[in-house]
Amino acid sequence: MxxxxxxPTPLSPQAREALGQDVIGHREPExxxxxxxxxxxxxxxxxxxxxxxxxTASGTGGLEAAVVxxxxxxxxxxxxxxxxxxxxxxAIAGAHxxxxxxxxxxxGQGLDVRVVEQALRGNPDARLLxxxxxETSTGVLHDLGAVAEVLVDLDATRPLWLVxxxxxxxxxxxxxxxxxxxxxxxxxxxxxxxxxxxxxxxVSARAWDAMSQAxxxxxxxxxxxxxxxxxxxxxxxxxxxxxxxxxxxxxCLMRQEGLPAIVxxxxxxxxxxxxxxxxxxxxxxxxxxxxxxxxxxxxxPEGISAIEVKSKLARDHNVIVATGQGPLxxxxxxxxxxxxxxxxxxxxxxxxxxxxxxx
Ligand SMILES: *Cc1c(COP(=O)(O)O)cnc(C)c1O
Numbered sequence: 001m002x003x004x005x006x007x008p009t010p011l012s013p014q015a016r017e018a019l020g021q022d023v024i025g026h027r028e029p030e031x032x033x034x035x036x037x038x039x040x041x042x043x044x045x046x047x048x049x050x051x052x053x054x055x056t057a058s059g060t061g062g063l064e065a066a067v068v069x070x071x072x073x074x075x076x077x078x079x080x081x082x083x084x085x086x087x088x089x090x091a092i093a094g095a096h097x098x099x100x101x102x103x104x105x106x107x108g109q110g111l112d113v114r115v116v117e118q119a120l121r122g123n124p125d126a127r128l129l130x131x132x133x134x135e136t137s138t139g140v141l142h143d144l145g146a147v148a149e150v151l152v153d154l155d156a157t158r159p160l161w162l163v164x165x166x167x168x169x170x171x172x173x174x175x176x177x178x179x180x181x182x183x184x185x186x187x188x189x190x191x192x193x194x195x196x197x198x199x200x201x202x203v204s205a206r207a208w209d210a211m212s213q214a215x216x217x218x219x220x221x222x223x224x225x226x227x228x229x230x231x232x233x234x235x236x237x238x239x240x241x242x243x244x245x246x247x248x249x250x251x252c253l254m255r256q257e258g259l260p261a262i263v264x265x266x267x268x269x270x271x272x273x274x275x276x277x278x279x280x281x282x283x284x285x286x287x288x289x290x291x292x293x294x295x296x297x298x299x300x301p302e303g304i305s306a307i308e309v310k311s312k313l314a315r316d317h318n319v320i321v322a323t324g325q326g327p328l329x330x331x332x333x334x335x336x337x338x339x340x341x342x343x344x345x346x347x348x349x350x351x352x353x354x355x356x357x358x359x
Pocket of ligand 1: 060165
């Protein structure tokens, strides 16, 4: 099977093997070594020396954890959105009583940093800025480096900056420290070649300061408790131990390859896919300038159902892709190339698409 959905993604063989181990006690010294090792490796990919906490949850749980630890009900929140995941981040803040000001861009486009800057300057009382790094629903990688530059200029009035990096980190550069991101969230089942079940939350010093003032209730998501336990190599509650073993194995591979090589490999695979799709005469959904290195959305020609093509690819070719989300459901196919993906996986998808569309 060629699993090309944007999560869960295929495991590395090493991760699969690690899943065969028996579990260990999460209050035992062996667990301490496991958590410390994984955390160190995650810091390398988050490009930070601050805390990176591992929470047992899907990515959305990680996003909610980030929000509730720094939000007080009634706080003004600026939410940048250009797709399903941008809207989800805004909805999480709204569910916890934030006064959300959504700054939306057309789906398929990258954010316009001048518009973001205007929104920031026009709302100096905004407490949080929510952004999506890679919008998985449209296949767009937003230029957060440009947002980072705007935030530096704002200095004292800058809000805390939360980044949904669930489908980018581990495959794309996101220098958390250099860009001044305050909370950065990713999840094990995306570029990390590990099973679903773990979310990672990078936390800046500014974010820790804000937490003592934030009044949203939290218990399972309390990151201060997570930090306190992590200092002793533990988690407050029972972690997904098996998923951690698998993650450790994949991180070991990823460290050997190194971030620059990983980033280059993802870019090359994405380009190979986009070139192949163009050769097949298919239109790409996302603005080429902001095309994602981890997931590509391709338009299905007029009169053809994306849902039907998806079924045909699975049935006849063993290729599993995703349809669109929300209003794009029946109009685009999304093909993931994050984590474990080879050139031949990409070529297989292209051959399958060619044959499906011919039929
Ligand atoms: C996958 C994803 C999430 C989280 O989804 P879960 O199903 O909760 O793991 C959040 N944001 C983005 C951009 C994603 O791609």
